[in-house]
Amino acid sequence: MTKLSTPAASSHLFDFKGTIESKSKTVTTPNPEQTDICECSVVSAKDFSFYYGKTTGVKNISMEIFPCRVTAIIGPSGCGKSTFLRSINRMNDLIPATRATGILEVNGQNIYDKRTNLVNLRQQVGMVFQKPNPFAKSIFDNVAYGPRLQGIRNRTKLEGLVEECLKSSALWDEVKDNLDKSALALSGGQQQRLCIARALATNPRVLLMDEPCSALDPLATARIEDLIEQLKTQYTIIIVTHNMQQAARVSEHAAFFCLGELIEYDLTPKLFTNPSHKQTEDYITGRFG
Amino acid sequence: MKNTRREIQDRSFTFFSSLSIVLMVGALVIILGPMLRRGFSAVFFQGTVEFRRMQLAQFGHGDEEAVADEVAQVTELRQEIYAILNKFQAGIEPSALIDRVRSINREYGQELRGKNIVGADYTELRRRARDLRDLLQDALESTDRELVEANLKSVLQHRADPLYTDSVMAEMFVTARQYQNVIQGIDLSHREQYLEPLLEVKDQLRKLLGPMPGEQAPLLMEEYGATRWDIALETLHDLLWQEQWVTVEAGQELQKQLVRREESQFAGTSLAPMFGLAEDHLTDLLRPKRTIYWHYFTDDWKEGHFFGGVGPEIYGTLLITLLTMLFAIPFGVISAAFLVECASEHISVKIIRICVNTLAGVPSIVFGLFGMAFFVLFILPNLDRKPQGCILTAAMTLAVLVLPVIIRASEEAIRSVPATYREASLALGAGKFRTFMTVTLPAALPGILTGIILSLSRAAGETAPILFTGAVDMGPVPRSLFEGSRTLATSGYYIAVGDKIGMMAPHKQYGLITTLIVLVLGLNILAILLRSRMSRKLRGQ
Numbered sequence: 001m002t003k004l005s006t007p008a009a010s011s012h013l014f015d016f017k018g019t020i021e022s023k024s025k026t027v028t029t030p031n032p033e034q035t036d037i038c039e040c041s042v043v044s045a046k047d048f049s050f051y052y053g054k055t056t057g058v059k060n061i062s063m064e065i066f067p068c069r070v071t072a073i074i075g076p077s078g079c080g081k082s083t084f085l086r087s088i089n090r091m092n093d094l095i096p097a098t099r100a101t102g103i104l105e106v107n108g109q110n111i112y113d114k115r116t117n118l119v120n121l122r123q124q125v126g127m128v129f130q131k132p133n134p135f136a137k138s139i140f141d142n143v144a145y146g147p148r149l150q151g152i153r154n155r156t157k158l159e160g161l162v163e164e165c166l167k168s169s170a171l172w173d174e175v176k177d178n179l180d181k182s183a184l185a186l187s188g189g190q191q192q193r194l195c196i197a198r199a200l201a202t203n204p205r206v207l208l209m210d211e212p213c214s215a216l217d218p219l220a221t222a223r224i225e226d227l228i229e230q231l232k233t234q235y236t237i238i239i240v241t242h243n244m245q246q247a248a249r250v251s252e253h254a255a256f257f258c259l260g261e262l263i264e265y266d267l268t269p270k271l272f273t274n275p276s277h278k279q280t281e282d283y284i285t286g287r288f289g
Numbered sequence: 290m291k292n293t294r295r296e297i298q299d300r301s302f303t304f305f306s307s308l309s310i311v312l313m314v315g316a317l318v319i320i321l322g323p324m325l326r327r328g329f330s331a332v333f334f335q336g337t338v339e340f341r342r343m344q345l346a347q348f349g350h351g352d353e354e355a356v357a358d359e360v361a362q363v364t365e366l367r368q369e370i371y372a373i374l375n376k377f378q379a380g381i382e383p384s385a386l387i388d389r390v391r392s393i394n395r396e397y398g399q400e401l402r403g404k405n406i407v408g409a410d411y412t413e414l415r416r417r418a419r420d421l422r423d424l425l426q427d428a429l430e431s432t433d434r435e436l437v438e439a440n441l442k443s444v445l446q447h448r449a450d451p452l453y454t455d456s457v458m459a460e461m462f463v464t465a466r467q468y469q470n471v472i473q474g475i476d477l478s479h480r481e482q483y484l485e486p487l488l489e490v491k492d493q494l495r496k497l498l499g500p501m502p503g504e505q506a507p508l509l510m511e512e513y514g515a516t517r518w519d520i521a522l523e524t525l526h527d528l529l530w531q532e533q534w535v536t537v538e539a540g541q542e543l544q545k546q547l548v549r550r551e552e553s554q555f556a557g558t559s560l561a562p563m564f565g566l567a568e569d570h571l572t573d574l575l576r577p578k579r580t581i582y583w584h585y586f587t588d589d590w591k592e593g594h595f596f597g598g599v600g601p602e603i604y605g606t607l608l609i610t611l612l613t614m615l616f617a618i619p620f621g622v623i624s625a626a627f628l629v630e631c632a633s634e635h636i637s638v639k640i641i642r643i644c645v646n647t648l649a650g651v652p653s654i655v656f657g658l659f660g661m662a663f664f665v666l667f668i669l670p671n672l673d674r675k676p677q678g679c680i681l682t683a684a685m686t687l688a689v690l691v692l693p694v695i696i697r698a699s700e701e702a703i704r705s706v707p708a709t710y711r712e713a714s715l716a717l718g719a720g721k722f723r724t725f726m727t728v729t730l731p732a733a734l735p736g737i738l739t740g741i742i743l744s745l746s747r748a749a750g751e752t753a754p755i756l757f758t759g760a761v762d763m764g765p766v767p768r769s770l771f772e773g774s775r776t777l778a779t780s781g782y783y784i785a786v787g788d789k790i791g792m793m794a795p796h797k798q799y800g801l802i803t804t805l806i807v808l809v810l811g812l813n814i815l816a817i818l819l820r821s822r823m824s825r826k827l828r829g830q
Contacts, residue, residue: 091716094708096634123718133709135728136827145727146717184828195713202717 042067042206042236043088048102050083052095057083058260060102065206065253070228070237072251072268074244076283080260081240085208088238089125090118107205123150126199130211132191134183134198139166139175142183142194146202161201169197170227189220196227200235207231209239213246225250244284248272256280321806328803331796335518336580338363339499343513343596348588359576364502366573370563371501374491377560380471381483383429386464390429394422396457418458421447425465432477441469471559486531486554493528497521497567498574509592516596517796518577525571529564585800589766595794599804601766605680605774606749606808609759612684612770613691613748614741620688621695622737628696629703630725642700649693657754660686665758679771683759690754691744698740702733732827738820745816746809752778777805 043065050057058080065071073081086092087104090111100112111121123146134142143162152158162179166172171193175181183194192212199207209228213221228237228250241247247254248268255265256279264271264280275281338359345351379386397418401411421444428440447453448462475483495501499514506512515521531550534543551561567574588598632638664682669675706729714724752760760779767774781801 089716091712094712094715119718119720122716127712127716129709129712129716131709133707133713135710135713136731145714145719149718149723182826198713198717 042107043238044103044105044108045084046103046105048084048087048104049100050080050087050092051099051101053097056260057092057098058087058257058262061262063255063262063265065236065238067205067236068232068234069253070232070239070251071253071255072247073238073240073255073257074242074247074283075257075263077242078259079257081257082210083260084257085210085238085240086127088206088208089122089127090116091127093118119149123202124204125206125208126202126204127208128192128195128199128210128212131215132188132195134186134191134194136182136184138180139183139186139194140179143197143201146198150202162197165197165201168200168231169193170223170230171197187220189216189223192216192220192224193227196224196231200231204235206236206238209237211240211242214242221246244272256283258283324799325803325806327796327799328801328806330519331800331803332582332585334580334582334796335577336582337514337516337518337521337575337577339514339575340516340580342499343516344584347509347591347596348584350584363574363576366570367498370494370498370566370574373560373563373566374494374501376467376471377558377563378487380468380475380559381480381487383468386468387426387429390422390425390461390464393457393461394418400457414452421458421461425461428465429468432480434472434477437472437477438469441465445469473557473559475558483555483558486550487560490528490550490555490560493524494567497524497528510595513596515575518575519796521571521575521577525568529568586804590797595797599777599780599797599801602775602777602780602801603804603808604766605760605776606778606805608767608774609680609684609687609755609776610745610749610812612680613687614745616685616688617691617695617744617748618741621692621740622699624692625696625699625703625737626725626730628700630721630729645693645696649697652753653690653751654753656686656690657757660689660754660758674771678755678757678759678761678773680759680767680774681770683755683774686754686758687748687751690751691748694744694747695737695740698743699733699737702736702740703729705736706732735820735824735827738816738823742813742816742820745812749809749812750778750805752782755779756782777801777808781805 045061045063048061049059061084073085075081083092087100088106088111092098092100103110104112106121106125109116135145137145140159140162143165144158147158147161152161163172163176166175171190174190175186183191186194192215196207196212213224216224225246228239231237239247239251251268253265254268254271256263256271256275256277258279264275264277266276271280272284275284338356341351341356342360345353345356398415401414406414424440424444428437428444431437431440444465445462448466453459453462491501495504495511495514497514500506500511515524529549529551530547531553533546533548533553535546537544549564551564555561555564582598584600585598586603587600589601590597590599628638628641660682661678664685665678666676669677669679669682710728710732711724714728715721719727755776756779759773760776761773762775762780762783764773764775781798784798784801
């Protein structure tokens, strides 16, 4: 179930090279009705279900993720948060015997279409994992991995790109003296920021973060959260987190998943102070989960 | 109480694990120690002047002048021994003396004619000389001691005669005198009984000091005496002592006893002092010196491993091992990659894995027979070559032997690379192949190297698979891959199985095995260093 991309038919799918128009420099108020500079929703799920063999991962998810916002997905363990997240860049393809029904669109294109160019999709939708996983290469090679895949070979261009990404992820000042040092020699928080820089290097529209701070100490967590604040002006960020305080701090929208279903999806302040569903309220107040 | 029981368990666990390690090390030391010691003596030993002579003549190693010097000095000393020997031999085998005496007589005649003595004087002198000759000849031939003594005495009476002072007849008197000395202790009536022991003694002496001046050695082995001090001492022992079977108790089996020759066979004869001479001055006769025979690793052997080194064997082992790795590593790693990455869940993969694991345990002789049947008897004729073993087929057979080990180890290593590495790469848009080459393979490299190290040692030391597919026991150093070659392991086998000459040089056998062990150890250490460097790089240091 991989892509068959012929240049004519589907190269237009996710074929965004060069500048991205939807990068907004101003901070917009969290109102989904307000028209932004980027008009369409970035990720849109319509009745999306995902199955691992016989087990259900998620069922009938319908939601729209808005651009240049941080959307948090919360919920108890095993409720399908990570499944949904990983579906967006089709990382679940790595697991055998899986099945998806419904529509999941990124930038208006159904990514479970047979003609989808997976390489392009994954370069448009970057991902940061729970445990920092830099490659056993130098810092420079780590960040330059993505651009090199895209065919950029010019050393100067690569250096500029690496610098920009490291600056974006607030790591530049700490490593600029020695970019050839092995990435594994960095501390945990630094490695995670490196992974974020690496994900940014391919110029994605969407950044998926699967519990990025759960393996880090509070100080590093705080720095990552600051980073998310800075990045959200340019990227659409979807973050899965166990930490409700973190969700309340960083996100504008929040979605509550439970047992594979989307229970509630609303603006963060509203969801945390005045949830519409009882299940949400129970979870937030700690009565279960 | 529970605490003490746990304590006892922990303590005994520690104790038994330490004990097992101690036992293992002890076993290694006991088994390998003597073998390695003797093997090292193939390179580090006391070499005699014969060794240096042999090295110069056969291999061209050494300083010509120094060796010639030494040989000259030593020859001087040896003359004494040879003189005693020759005289004794003449004493019991006087045929040479008799011929000489007769020819002296003839030469005397020529001498007289040369001095222009003719007529009656000539006849008279010739008659006297002839009489002397007959007397002496009778003395030499006879076994009646009284007769011999009487004849010799009457011959020697004329010794002071001025007639014979400057003439060749003087030699006749010298011969008579020497013969008189020599026969002192000999039982003349049984002269022949000394012949055989004398030949034995001469044999031992030749093994010790090399051929006597003027003798030709039919075999290369006999051209040189004892080349090593330890062999010299052994040969000396055989020279000095004789084995006898004696009856210790009536009715019982005969027992072996050692007696000194000078007291048993040659008691009282003129040969007796020679033994003491040889024993006391052996150091001067052979000049042992500490030698480090570095060329052991490059010299070919001569005369069935008796002389020389193991150069071609080392070359053969290294060549075959290298070729084996060249065949096996790419096949093995790629197969493992395929099994893990591409076809992981299919039933056929499970079957393949079972087969690979089973093959890893098949006895090596089976691979040897397979190699012979397939590579030698089937593939080679199809390539228009003679169906006989060569380096190429040996390497291919060994490659098939080590392939399962490499596949198994590589599979484990690749499988154990954490999924997050792969995910990170795929999430950036890399394809499967790219991900494998740039992320998975480097991370799995230490484990793959372990498999390679293990199979390297195995391939270097294997004997059975290459016996029929490429190893030979003698022959020139191979020039092409389609020739057979000698290897360390198979040479050790061939010596042990029937090479009598090789058995005479046991240090050679030990040397072969020690070289193999040291070679494999060296390769392992190299590979382990390489692997640890890679591991450190992977961990970021």
